[in-house]
Amino acid sequence: MFFTFFSMLLLHVLHVSSPCFFFTFFSMLLQDDVVMGTLTVRENLTFSAALRLPASVSQEEKKQKVEKLIQELGLGRVGTELMRGVSGGERKRTSIGMELIIDPPVLFLDEPTTGLDASTANSISTRAVMFWGCRWATRNFNSLQRFSMGLGSGDWLGHSRTLKCFLRSHSYVARAVSHTTQFTQPGWSYLQTVGHLAQGGTYVALTDGRGSLTVVIETMTHDHSVCIRPPLPPFNVTSQNATFQASIKELQVWRSQFNFKTKKPSFFQKLTPLTLVDGSFTLSVAEDEVYTLTTVTSGQKGSYPGSPPSARFPKQYKDNFDVRKYDTYTTQRSQPECEVEGKGNPPFSEAPNFADQTGVFEYYLNLTDPGAHSFTLRQVLTERPITWVADADQTISVIGDHQWQNVTVSCDVFMESVKTGGVFIAARVDKGGQCVRSAQGVFFWVFADGTYKVTNDLAGQTVLADGQSGTRAYGWHTLTLTVEGQYASGLLNGFPLWKNAVVLAPPNGWAALGTHSFELAQFDNFAVLAE
Numbered sequence: 059m060f061f062t063f064f065s066m067l068l069l070h071v072l073h074v075s076s077p078c079f080f081f082t083f084f085s086m087l088l089q090d091d092v093v094m095g096t097l098t099v100r101e102n103l104t105f106s107a108a109l110r111l112p113a114s115v116s117q118e119e120k121k122q123k124v125e126k127l128i129q130e131l132g133l134g135r136v137g138t139e140l141m142r143g144v145s146g147g148e149r150k151r152t153s154i155g156m157e158l159i160i161d162p163p164v165l166f167l168d169e170p171t172t173g174l175d176a177s178t179a180n181s182i183s184t185r186a187v188m189f190w191g192c193r194w195a196t197r198n199f200n201s202l203q204r205f206s207m208g209l210g211s212g213d214w215l216g217h218s219r220t221l222k223c224f225l226r227s228h229s230y231v232a233r234a235v236s237h238t239t240q241f242t243q244p245g246w247s248y249l250q251t252v253g254h255l256a257q258g259g260t261y262v263a264l265t266d267g268r269g270s271l272t273v274v275i276e277t278m279t280h281d282h283s284v285c286i287r288p289p290l291p292p293f294n295v296t297s298q299n300a301t302f303q304a305s306i307k308e309l310q311v312w313r314s315q316f317n318f319k320t321k322k323p324s325f326f327q328k329l330t331p332l333t334l335v336d337g338s339f340t341l342s343v344a345e346d347e348v349y350t351l352t353t354v355t356s357g358q359k360g361s362y363p364g365s366p367p368s369a370r371f372p373k374q375y376k377d378n379f380d381v382r383k384y385d386t387y388t389t390q391r392s393q394p395e396c397e398v399e400g401k402g403n404p405p406f407s408e409a410p411n412f413a414d415q416t417g418v419f420e421y422y423l424n425l426t427d428p429g430a431h432s433f434t435l436r437q438v439l440t441e442r443p444i445t446w447v448a449d450a451d452q453t454i455s456v457i458g459d460h461q462w463q464n465v466t467v468s469c470d471v472f473m474e475s476v477k478t479g480g481v482f483i484a485a486r487v488d489k490g491g492q493c494v495r496s497a498q499g500v501f502f503w504v505f506a507d508g509t510y511k512v513t514n515d516l517a518g519q520t521v522l523a524d525g526q527s528g529t530r531a532y533g534w535h536t537l538t539l540t541v542e543g544q545y546a547s548g549l550l551n552g553f554p555l556w557k558n559a560v561v562l563a564p565p566n567g568w569a570a571l572g573t574h575s576f577e578l579a580q581f582d583n584f585a586v587l588a589e
Contacts, residue, residue, distance in 0.1 A: 085162035093152045099133045100124060106156040127155040147446055234314055236326055237350040240357045241272040241312075258295030259343065261302075271306060272352040277343050282318060295345050302351075303338045312350040312357060326359045371459040373588040377409060379581075380433040381421050409435055415494040417453025417572065422580060431470065431534060434580040437573050447492035450516055454494060454572035456487055457586070463566045464589040468538040468549075471504065471571075472580035473531040479506035480574025481581075485541045486567035487516075498564050500546045502539040503574065506531040512548065512559050516572075522546070522559040534582075 093102050107120040128134055131151040157165055242264050249263040259277035279295045311329040332339050332351065343349065350357075407420045412435075422436035437453050458465075465485040473479035480503055487499035497516040504510045510527035514520035527550055529535050538549035547557035569586045573579045 085157040085160065086166045087153060087157050092156060093149045099148070099152050099155075100128065102152055103127055103155050103159060107159045110160050123159055127158055131155050234325070234348050236357075237274050237312060237314065237348050238272075241350055241352040241354045246270075246272075255298060255300050255343070257298035258293060259298075259300075261300075270353050271304065271309075272350065272354060273302065273309075275300070275341070275343060275347075275349040275351070277345055277347050278316075279345050282316065282346055297342070297344045299340050299342050301338060301340045304334060305337055306334055306353060308333055309339070309351040309353060310355055310357065312352075314348045315344070316346040318346060328357070328359065370461075371411075371457075373459075373462075374586070375411075375458070376583075376585045377411075377435075378433070378583050379409060379421060379435045412455045412457050413490065414453075414455045415490045416450045417455070417576065419453075419455045419571075419581075424580065431472070431580070431582050434472070434582045435584070436580045437578065439576050440578060442576050448495055449492075450495045450497070452482075452516055452518075452572055452574055453576060454484075454487075454497070454516060454570050456490055456568040456570045458569045459588065460488075460568055461566050462486070462568070462588045464542045465569060466538065466540045466587045467569045467585070468536065469571055469584045470534050470536050470582040472534050472582070473504075473506045473529070474578040474580070475506060475575075476531045477507050478575070479531050479577055479579065480504070481537075481579045482570075482572055482574070483537050483539050484516075484570040484572070485539055485546075486561070486564050487570045488564040488567040490568070499567050499570070500539065500541050500559075500561055502537055502548045504529040504535060504537065504550070505574065510548075510550070510555060512546070512556060514561065514563075522561070523556045525556065527555060536583075 094105075097105065103124045104120070107115075107124055111120055111123075131154065133148060133151060133155070154165075154167070243266065246264045246266050249265060251263045252261070254260055255275070255277070258279075259275065261273060261275045263271065263273045265271050277295050280290060280293050283290060309332045311332055313327050313329055314325045315323060315327075317323045332341075341349065341351075408414070409419065409421065412419060417437050417439050419435050419437050422434045422438075424432055424434050439453065442449075442451070463486070467483050467485050469483050471481045471483075473481055482501050482503040484499050484501045487497050489497040494516065498514055499516070500522075501513045501516060501518070502510070503513065503518070504527050506529065508526060508528050508530065510523075510525060510529070511518065511521060512523040514522055529550070536549075536551050538552075540547050540549075541561060544561055545557075546559045546561050548555050571581050571584065
């Protein structure tokens with residue numbers, strides 16, 4: 059449905075007269091991969107070549123095209139000594155290759171960066187590429203950008219750095235995009251009156267087909283219309299009078315003035331309605347303004363409290379994960395310490411401030427324990443998912459301040475895998491995200507076979523201490539890890555288990571908890587104290 063809809067839009071915007079011409083001139087790749095999992099990379103590309111290339115292309119030429127694409131996309135080797143099969147990124151590159159096999163003059167990519175490193179993206183960019191998703195007032199693909207803004211009712215999708223590049227702050231964006239989202243709904247369509255103003259700027263018109271009309275006008279100057287891909291060519295915008303014609307008696311007017319020079323912007327102001335005379339009206343527009351002219355009368359300017367000031371993570375933090383104990387849910391936050399006490403049903407399933415790097419940690423109602431551990435945090439993934447990057451073989455969720463050095467971490471743990479189970483708490487964890495597999499720190503492990511281990515890395519390759527612990531599955535144990543300077547010590551159920559393990563690196567990092575594999579395990583009464 060999206061492909062047909064998108065292609066029809068391009069037929070209008072690019073003035074393509076025939077749908078047949080579209081399908082021979084353009085190629086489109088959506089977010090969902092089209093790779094057949096039962097075939098290898100080479101077999102997928104060969105199948106696409108056999109299906110889509112004309113009979114005039116010989117088998118040898120098809121084979122050469124396939125081999126060339128495999129090399130361009132870095133798909134010659136799809137596995138390591140640790141991993142077998144095709145990763146999420148390699149699947150995306152294979153899907154791109156299945157489109158590039160026909161050498162399309164233009165390739166449209168939805169979410170193009172997924173699975174592409176810098177080298178691969180550069181090799182693909184030798185072809186003509188349109189990036190679907192570059193938003194706001196730019197001179198490249200204006201109609202498409204206006205169209206994307208009108209599809210939904212959200213204020214913004216994208217990375218915060220993209221917001222800063224265009225409007226310098228989140229408040230600019232929310233109010234500016236409201237010029238479209240408050241006066242349109244999904245299902246509205248663009249009229250053919252989409253174009254440029256004589257002295258710079260653009261306008262679009264949308265309708266619901268039942269008499270409602272919304273016109274959005276923008277006069278953003280070049281330096282305030284930054285788009286990250288590709289850079290904008292020079293253009294000029296100056297103050298002007300713009301005249302429009304419409305068979306309507308009155309239009310509501312909303313205006314935003316950015317006033318970058320005076321630094322005194324005014325956003326989303328409701329002005330006096332425009333009365334049309336003889337079916338036309340003239341509007342005086344200055345530089346860096348956005349107008350909405352509409353028959354919709356439900357627009358509102360909201361007000362929101364300012365964001366709290368930036369601050370470091372509290373050095374003392376506790377969470378007992380009790381979230382359904384009382385009628386309402388409250389969260390207590392204070393400096394220099396912070397304690398989380400749950401009351402009632404939370405509006406989310408994951409504990410605040412914990413950042414899952416591998417695995418999924420969720421609130422859990424422990425019906426088998428009517429006592430102190432009725433409400434816990436549970437790691438719930440039991441199989442390694444298909445991921446975009448080489449995630450760790452262990453599950454891990456980090457919390458706190460990466461600058462922490464001397465730290466005491468404690469937590470009650472509960473293993474649910476007999477003999478093979480294992481859990482840990484950690485300090486000074488130095489890496490996360492796609493680098494979490496190689497994370498270093500101080501990891502205090504206990505296992506269901508009655509042993510413990512202290513390692514300098516998440517993978518467990520560098521062992522600092524090990525021995526017998528007496529820990530078993532289906533029993534609660536309290537772990538305490540203290541790291542001070544170059545030494546670390548650990549307690550089990552309040553008694554010393556090991557001490558003075560030498561820790562040379564890393565010097566600082568987050569606190570963390572996790573499991574030895576993708577297994578069920580529970581955590582309760584987490585606490586951290588940093589100096």
